[in-house]
Amino acid sequence: MNSLALFAAEGEVAAATGLTAYAWLLIALPLLGAAILLLGGKATNAWGHFLATALSWASFVLGFLMLIAMIGRGHEERAMHVGGWNWVPAGQFQLETGLLIDQLSIAFVMLITFVGSLIHVYSIGYMEHDSDRRRFFAYLNLFVASMLLLVLADSYLLLFVGWEGVGLASYLLIGFWNHNPAYATAANKAFFVNRVGDVGMSIAIMFMFFTFGSVDFATVHAGAAEAGSTAMTALGLLLLVGACAKSAQFPLQSWLGDAMAGPTPVSALIHAATMVTAGVYLVVRSHDIFNAAPNAQLAVAIVGAITLLYGAIVGCAKDDIKKALAASTMSQIGYMMLAAGLGPVGYAFAIFHLITHGFFKAGMFLGAGSVMHGMKDRVDMRGFGGLSGYMKITWVTFGLGWLAILGVPPFSGFWSKDKIIESAFIGEGWRPWVFGGAAMIGAGITAFYMSRLFFMTFHGKKRWVDEHEDAERGVHPHESPLTMTVPMMVLAVGSGLLGLVLSWGGMFSHWLEPIVGGHGEEHPVLPIPVIMVLTLLLVAGGAAYAWMLYWRDDVPETAPRGSLLTQAARADLYQDAINEGLFMRPGTHLTRALVFTDGKGVDGVVGSLAASVGGLSSRLRRLQTGYARSYALTMLTGVVAVLGALWVMN
Template identity: 40%
Template sequence: MERTVWWLVVIPLAPLLAALLNFLFGKWWIRQRAHWLAVPAVALSFLVSLLAAAPVLGGHETLRQPLYTWIAAGDFHVPVELVVDELTAVMLLVVTGVSLLVHIYSIGYMQHDPAYYRFIAWLPLFVFSMVMLVLASNFLVLFVFWEAVGLCSYLLIGFWFRRRSAAEAAKKAFVVNRIGDFGFALGVMLIFTTLGTLDYEAVFRAIPELSSGTVTAIALLLFTGAVGKSAQLPLFVWLPDAMEGPTPVSALIHAATMVTAGIFMVARAHPIFLAAPTAMWVVATIGALTAFVAATIATTQFDIKRVIAYSTVSQLGYMAMALGVGAWIPAIFHLFTHAFFKALLFLGSGSVMHALHDELDMRRMGGLKRWMPLTYWTFVTGAAANAGIVPLAGFWSKDEILVGAWVGGAPLLALLGLVAAFFTSLYMFRAVFLTFHGEPRFDPHELHPHDPPATMAVPLVVLAVGALLAGFAGVPPENGWIHHALEPVFEAVEHHTVPLGITVGFAVISTIVALGGLWVAYAAYVSGSIAPARVAERLGWLYRLAANGWYFDVLYQRFIVRPLEAFAEWLWRTVDVGIIDGAVNGLARAVAALAQLWRRLQTGLVANYALVIALATVILVGVSLVMGSTLFR
């Protein structure tokens, strides 16, 4: 059942107004009080999202609000219309809910920054862009705000732009995402040229009329955009570097919201992917490889934020794998639970940095448990949820993905997911033990760690509760509240019947795997029965492979970046300087030389001028006589 309402526009409008006011008046009048506009605006957006989600998730209604017609050219119309169905409702709650907590956290974390007003302008601008992306009813509006969230990501990663590393990270994120977005744009263009429309419902109805090759091409091009935005292999390299931005940015954009836009887009376009089995196989394979590769890299990192960043890449890989094997609802379920525990982990790492004067190296931490009990217990909750420890949120959603891969005909991917789950538990509890356990590896007389103020502590506690309880939205497995809520969106999807034995078996196996990773981390970093340095030495090139990010950045620098820079320099010297500048400058030199020749006629002597006049007169008279005389005819 569909219903037209007038109030959906409040969801994106409130953060947009806050962003505009803070940007226009923040520097001169609002300054450090910018959150008094942004926090209530995002809170209002969250409350209206709850108001919209209630009838949609509870009564399976679809809410619409037409705003205006953006493009009207003959039979082609692109309306800007806000639509809330079950998938949109879940995303709205995630985006606005986590955004509200991050805005509150930022009051304590960022308020002393001189450019605080600018930070609190970009944050709600991102919320506006992400909300509009989710609410879009057609591919063109989706693409516009897909680019808008990329712009906001660039602005927030490079917030401290005077720091070279932050500026470089922002540019890297922007350029790498443009590669994926180019493919996404081609996919949208291909949809329009083949179907003549970009409206979701019209496109999905017309998909059966297209050839399998065309549908596969559209699906793969759309997924290219998701590879960039959701940091999948091989375009994941921008996300770890994006940790140069402030920690609240990492929690909001690079954990819970923007990076899940690609997952949301594939789920939204699921009728296209269902008609393209080859594309589904590609999505599942890339997702599984991403989950595994990123997990191995995270195990070798010492920067606490980079560990969590690679963890984000890995968990996004799980979501993509789920989409590829047809486990659509488990993918969105994991997106939902991941938002809680990953935002919690980032904000927890921010609390540690806040206490240690922006220290990131876990080798210079240790023993923080005694000084920061609230941060410790909330961080442990997030780490356990990420590791899939029963009964926390990550256990339920990740387990469904592994079961979905197994019954979906991809047992090898399920096994690869289990291996990645072991590394997930290992690197998460490695981070816990290195940061909070043991003796302090810093001078307690110089640094005085402490738990954060209330504005930072309250979001940590709320997210920890979410990491504890969000998983029960999917209990019992395959038949929980979230499954029934999302079922109408994926009603055309073939649902596999999962025997109880497989569900229980995977639950037991994944629990053993997660506990195994915990034990190895404890043995290496608490009891000392395993020597990490000796293990790294024995692993040799395998450890170096993981520690260097599987050399993706090195390969890109050597075979793409440097050749392109050399080619650009050649173009500059040969074409720009040699041809274009040469032609312009050559013409200028020719004119100057000719002017110098004419200049010699200007001697300044009256006698010379009189002689020239006389000679010219004689010549003119002679020519006239010759031309007018009959003598020469």
């Protein structure tokens, strides 16, 4: 039994008091920033980015104070509810807007506002020379506000508002440099794929209303256990569709790689640390639904396992530093999904990995941005090499992120990812072997492709020409300004220590326990030390193989043809071709047929209808002669007609 359902049974989650009652401000502050920057126009050009950054930090401070207040309260009284106004009063359907501030949402608030604010700071340097900097910061603020609404909402409908809000911000930011048609296309692709998920989400919300008569978390979660497993399976699968699109999970993963068209800080914040993890949040938040639907839960785990291998394989073949990181993001979210699909044993670890990943992946993206900054915006790693000597801070901070994602103890990733691998080995029958095996092999591949990325960029021979030798093609690698490197350093500290701190004495799991529910002591099918040692061996093997190929040996400057698997991975395992063949072409033909019917049939009817209304109008218009005498006659006729008709009827 979990606390939310308990609270719902006893009555309500306690109404917020003290500072927490002002939780709306968390969302309102960045939203205000976005409004000022978008409406203020050029007048805000000079100081707009500082305002946006300040408001984001203000949100963080507020959230941090709320966290402290929450820690001060007892274990079971930490969740609080802030009421809003009656948003949708439609007959039986009453929807109050409200915010739910509990252990889960506050963890997200901290991640979003802290990493978000750091990235605001970073962007001040990164976007310094962009003529549209104000618009960029406005969108960033809009994103932070929407993401906070998403995680703080107390109902699925309000969550959906935030869900669409982050989608909008993501769309606007991927296509930020929309003068490049390829970037605009990338934005559209993300938009379309996300519509698929949104349809799933909207049907899920309607389904909830149909089943429970309500869409707020408390009612839905309290009723999930009694609603029958068929209904809950359907609901769980619909939510999974939404989660897959937003979190770039198989089979709706295709947009994430292209989304790297956006400015790098955007990739770090939206497409690595926060927005793409919304799907994981959704699954964990809806754990009551998934607990009541073992099949849907299994589907979540399968999707996670497939995606973690898929992303890892694609990541091995990418030469574009951002796309390789994107593939890695996909794979890491696959880990989180897998954990979320394991049920109560995994929820806390899914969120734990989400938080640590938010830090180290954002840090690595910012590092990639810093490298691009120093390399004339080039992204092809085959043109890098040996940069460690030129960009010391970037190298060290990136290195910490690299160690974290590899899962090397005692860095952050070890504490979270290793727990997921251990949990994947829990269970009966084939599942622990398949899921555990996938997670463990994934860790090995991750070690290979992340080391490949790290070595190709920072080590080995330099494969670029200095500016002095060739002014045209040459580059002049240099360290980025402090506004960029300080956020990287902060995130690197997080990559290094956060995992250790949060897992000290199982702190984070205990923190989330009232929300996601505890679980008994369960043992993996293999002893834990064996799993750990095997994993570390695989990681070491992957890293060593990468060292041989990309540090010790020379890296060819043009990509070799490679094996069939490499070619397939380079083409994202043909995801676009499959989408085109399966959905786009039949869709195009269907659309053509519909357009034809519409043009000939529907428009014909509508057109003639409009023409007849127009004809009637011209004829009636003649009655309006302009003579007062004929107007009076019309009136008199009307009076006589009405009186006569009523006299006849009565």
